[in-house]
């Protein structure tokens with residue numbers, strides 16, 4: 001491999017894909033020299049521009065340079081990602097240039113520009129993300145979407161060891177702080193030289209929008225506050241979400257509840273998630289309609305969804321927000337012990353997962369009612385995935401799952417492959433009936449599947465059986481999260497809650 005050719009190629013890539021100017025050619029060349037600690041020039045020829053123009057991601061121009069750096073001892077193999085990000089950061093336009101371009105483009109072109117920049121700079125790790133497993137599971141209500149997340153690399157033992165001895169830095173305060181931009185990263189904290197976000201004003205307040213490097217769905221973006229301050233939910237939350245869909249009409253925007261179990265993984269920094277992908281919940285039908293004498297400008301529906309979804313629709317965003325705030329406040333104090341809903345013990349348990357979306361000129365807000373109470377029988381949460389489903393998903397059911405898109409842990413990929421081996425009648429090295437075994441947590445599932453089907457199954461049959469099983473579990477988990485279940489008792493209790501707020505059925 002000729003390193004000088006590799007450097008020429010990556011600069012050509014930047015000129016084609018990252019808006020680099022040819023006047024900066026030598027500037028970039030020396031920037032890569034600096035990174036590699038190179039002090040001698042060498043021979044190279046003109047890059048194959050057509051081949052480089054056809055690239056979707058920078059891997060084939062960046063990886064040879066990273067490999068060279070590792071071979072030469074410039075960087076340790078374990079720091080491969082940090083080095084690659086530093087390399088690509090050289091070519092990623094400055095934040096001010098990105099914002100200037102973003103601001104002068106029409107909305108959909110602007111988001112496309114920022115998104116493409118994320119992929120071409122390798123900030124969005126598309127190559128890893130493409131390794132994720134994805135399938136849909138049809139249900140009577142709509143198709144659920146299921147992914148097994150294989151794009152977050154598993155930490156190797158050397159990294160775990162380094163983490164143990166790494167000094168606590170406290171900077172940036174969290175992964176959502178604006179100080180992450182151009183941060184070099186460290187053990188256990190990603191490099192962010194390729195991160196770019198743009199400032200946006202939501203409801204008169206300063207926020208920023210960036211894409212998610214993990215991309216759980218199409219154009220998955222994060223909207224975060226200027227200050228590192230904890231998640232809250234109040235009228236302003238609804239105002240900001242609706243305002244976001246006013247600015248970006250083709251995007252949805254939702255917020256996690258700000259309490260554990262039903263909330264997201266980061267509660268320390270105010271943020272929302274959005275993107276250009278409609279979720280399963282958006283394809284649901286209205287089960288019934290309600291009206292309220294004081295909010296006649298807003299249509300109110302109970303959606304036919306697994307967990308409890310009140311959908312508000314109005315052409316008037318202010319009136320929509322008024323009603324969302326009214327329902328949120330009512331729900332926070334509402335208890336109905338007949339269905340196990342208790343608003344408050346020593347903590348507040350009732351919460352809402354709101355999602356905003358535009359349909360034509362209308363604004364909609366889906367309010368998913370949540371509760372995070374635990375008891376002796378369900379120490380992980382009464383309205384959380386029940387223990388019999390923890391082999392598939394034990395983590396909190398946040399915004400994305402509550403909308404019907406399941407992000408399942410990467411470990412499942414290997415485990416489900418072993419389950420498939422059993423179904424295909426193959427010899428399996430691990431015995432799922434033994435307690436110290438990686439498959440033991442799936443014992444009930446394997447027993448059930450083995451008894452349900454005549455063995456051996458073909459590869460396709462085994463694959464479908466396992467995917468359907470996981471899909472059914474995801475559906476059941478959503479049922480678990482429903483505060484008002486789909487049965488008669490749940491429907492009556494929901495009506496009672498609506499009546500308590502002054503709604504009547506249309």
Ligand SMILES: [Zn+2]
Nearest residue numbers: 174177228269
């Ligand atoms: Zn922060």
